Amino acid sequence: MNAFNFKNNTLHAEDVALNKIAENFGTPCYVYSKSALTKAFERFNAGFKDTNHLVCFAVKSNPSLAILNLFAKLGAGFDIVSGGELARVIAAGGDPSKVVFSGVGKTADEMRAALEAGIFCFNVESASELTRLNDIAGYMGKIAPVSLRVNPNVDAKTHPYISTGLKNNKFGVAYEDALDIYLQAAAMPNIAIHGVDCHIGSQITELSPFMDAFDRVLALVDALEQNNIRIQHIDLGGGIGICYSDETPPEFSDYAKAMLAKLGKRDIKLVFEPGRALVGNAGVLLTKVEYLKHTETKNFAIVDAAMNDLMRPALYDAYHAIEAVQPRDANTRNYEIVGPVCESGDFLGHDRELALAEGDLLAVMSAGAYGMSMASNYNTRPRAAEIMVDGDKLTVIRQREKVQDLFALETIIK
């Protein structure tokens, strides 16, 4: 059952009507369903229950402490890409020994913090990074556990901005160079080779790119074995898509079956880094219609959420379904749903057939991933509040920012 449903002609999050949330906490706000988050994690995990595995939630997709804490309690590890995300995981009660650290630009400070915390693995993305990590671990008297992130050069068939597994982007090391760099790593005194890592992109809605990438990774694992380098885990990254409109992404169970069939009898732990697939459909952005404006060619619904709150439409032309929280029994019009930010790219949806009046509430659906995490303060707009729903219980998991907070770190030169 979906966590966001209509009851009595009103859209609910679990047992709570979204208009009640707007009344109590104002708009715009993000609303998450605890049961949807929990079920998504449990379903993903279930596919691998008989296998040595670790699900590392990709923090960047939704770094809310409450959400990280929920996943930590369910047994998750975390995929981080910055020292900030490491600090968040620790503050949320996550276990550093279940953290993988990805990203092409890890700084020396970030490496030190991660070594200090005792993370599970560094996903190293270049030969230079490997050298730096070896040096820093040496100074600290530590051994750094590493995987190389290899770029398997497969087409993830997704938006070019979120495709990462092709030759011509900045991520990972070229597949052809991987063996060489592993041999260099094997000779470094403060590096311990633990795994092989890949992540080919995001919002992938077919199984085949994952299968192709896994094939290439396994071929590398075999080549490493022949060179006396024994791999303990394979990290297959994240990337499973969700349904925003009519996409049919692979079911978690089918994904798991396909991956396990490829792994066969090898005694290798599997690591995954799902983000969107665990949180995307567990959150909505609740917003109010401020004004309706009818021009010669267009009808605009100007709402109180904007591109600074949910950047995906402006940045990727991404589609999010938009529902009236209390649909009206009236003639619909074709609306542009836009925010108050002074940019023509500030839209949340084009061509939406809705019957609207000023003051109505809208829910921008599937906004749990890369929504709040990519929000900004553009136009000096405080970031939205975040609310967690659990049955009929509500918790403000992040308060709405105050305008004064936004310039608290600034100084006027006298």
Ligand code: LLP
């Ligand atoms: N692992 C690594 C190394 C990643 O770079 C990412 C996402 C993930 C895991 C999680 O991928 P997921 O399972 O969520 O697809 N802002 C874009 C998405 C950018 C994804 C960046 N990397 C969007 O709003 O669509």
